[in-house]
Amino acid sequence: MKAAITLRMLIGAIITTVAIAQVAPQPDGWPVFTYQGVVTDKSKLQYNPTNEYIFPSVFHASIYLKTPLGAWYLYYAPHDDPGGISLMYANSPDGPWTEYANNPVIKNVWSGHYSVPHVSSPDAKWNNEASRLFVYFHGSNSQTRWAETDDGVNFDYGGVAVNNTMGGPNVTETSYARVFTHRNPASGYAYGMFYMGNERDNVRRIRLAESKDGRTWTVDPSYVVEPGPEEGANVSGGSLWEWKGQLYVIYHASSGNSYARTIDKTLRKVGSQPILLHKSSGNGEDVGRVASPEIVTFGDKTYLFYESGDRLGATIAWAKIV
Numbered sequence: 001m002k003a004a005i006t007l008r009m010l011i012g013a014i015i016t017t018v019a020i021a022q023v024a025p026q027p028d029g030w031p032v033f034t035y036q037g038v039v040t041d042k043s044k045l046q047y048n049p050t051n052e053y054i055f056p057s058v059f060h061a062s063i064y065l066k067t068p069l070g071a072w073y074l075y076y077a078p079h080d081d082p083g084g085i086s087l088m089y090a091n092s093p094d095g096p097w098t099e100y101a102n103n104p105v106i107k108n109v110w111s112g113h114y115s116v117p118h119v120s121s122p123d124a125k126w127n128n129e130a131s132r133l134f135v136y137f138h139g140s141n142s143q144t145r146w147a148e149t150d151d152g153v154n155f156d157y158g159g160v161a162v163n164n165t166m167g168g169p170n171v172t173e174t175s176y177a178r179v180f181t182h183r184n185p186a187s188g189y190a191y192g193m194f195y196m197g198n199e200r201d202n203v204r205r206i207r208l209a210e211s212k213d214g215r216t217w218t219v220d221p222s223y224v225v226e227p228g229p230e231e232g233a234n235v236s237g238g239s240l241w242e243w244k245g246q247l248y249v250i251y252h253a254s255s256g257n258s259y260a261r262t263i264d265k266t267l268r269k270v271g272s273q274p275i276l277l278h279k280s281s282g283n284g285e286d287v288g289r290v291a292s293p294e295i296v297t298f299g300d301k302t303y304l305f306y307e308s309g310d311r312l313g314a315t316i317a318w319a320k321i322v
């Protein structure tokens with residue numbers, strides 16, 4: 001009798017623990033990112049149509065471009081209409097960052113190609129097959145396009161990489177894509193893409209597309225990350241990150257924090273519990289929502305560039321492991 005009650009209490013305690021522990025413990029050696037400041041000073045930037053900026057994408061320009069403006073390029077954009085893919089450059093990921101003199105480098109109207117209310121969420125990825133830089137961006141929300149460049153500022157239009165139709169009949173938005181080198185050569189694909197698919201149920205999930213050349217994409221019917229109780233209604237801003245030999249899908253969520261889940265090289269076996277990647281410290285100006293994590297490791301330093309603040313009032317901030 002007594003044993004049965006004890007057993008029932010024990011099971012109750014275990015169930016409670018499982019329900020509360022919505023984030024998985026951070027693995028040994030997990031990065032601690034310390035706030036460093038704002039990259040996009042809204043009071044100083046020339047191209048500032050809506051007083052908000054999102055989605056940093058960092059590109060090591062001096063490895064690939066002949067005469068870059070700086071060793072490092074940071075693409076970003078306003079979210080609201082008209083958006084506009086913008087560029088800052090620096091000689092080190094530590095900055096200081098200089099605004100490109102003629103932003104935006106990709107506009108919401110491109111004669112002969114498209115005219116949309118806004119373009120936003122740039123992601124820069126060097127394309128080995130084409131020996132050119134490809135920049136992916138959404139415009140408007142129902143498709144992610146790409147443009148190609150030899151110098152990072154003058155672009156040729158590429159086309160539509162992924163659209164709603166490719167995601168299935170319920171998909172209503174196809175945006176916030178990031179592209180990376182595929183880690184599974186046996187798949188035959190050279191590139192992987194995580195992007196946000198919104199659906200008729202108004203839940204935003206992370207989807208997977210794969211490509212041999214960065215131009216023609218195949219969308220996987222399964223979700224990569226569906227939001228759970230920790231994340232809230234939406235997850236977005238997915239990216240692939242490798243840390244201490246383990247691959248992760250990193251992303252942000254309605255909770256206002258960024259997370260990581262383990263993923264295998266086939267991009268199909270995803271950890272069921274999120275690990276907390278980053279949240280604001282609450283000190284000084286390091287407050288509020290964090291989103292769109294972009295982690296850069298250079299030499300022995302690791303940086304986090306991200307979106308800081310409300311979704312429609314954000315700015316680009318950075319942090320690093322100190």
Ligand SMILES: *[C@@H]1O[C@H](CO)[C@@H](O)[C@H](O)[C@H]1NC(C)=O
Pocket residue numbers: 163164165166
């Ligand atoms: C989406 O892309 C597919 C494949 O390129 C194409 O067949 C389809 O017509 C496109 N759908 C829309 C709505 O543009």
Ligand SMILES: *[C@@H]1O[C@H](CO)[C@@H](O)[C@H](O)[C@H]1NC(C)=O
Pocket residue numbers: 168169170201
């Ligand atoms: C579309 O949504 C409906 C309603 O939630 C669901 O029953 C159906 O399975 C979904 N279809 C696909 C292809 O996901």
Ligand SMILES: *[C@@H]1O[C@H](CO)[C@@H](O)[C@H](O)[C@H]1NC(C)=O
Pocket residue numbers: 204232233234254311
């Ligand atoms: C989900 O995302 C949409 C678009 O950003 C937003 O309007 C909505 O409030 C979000 N839901 C939650 C619960 O945060």
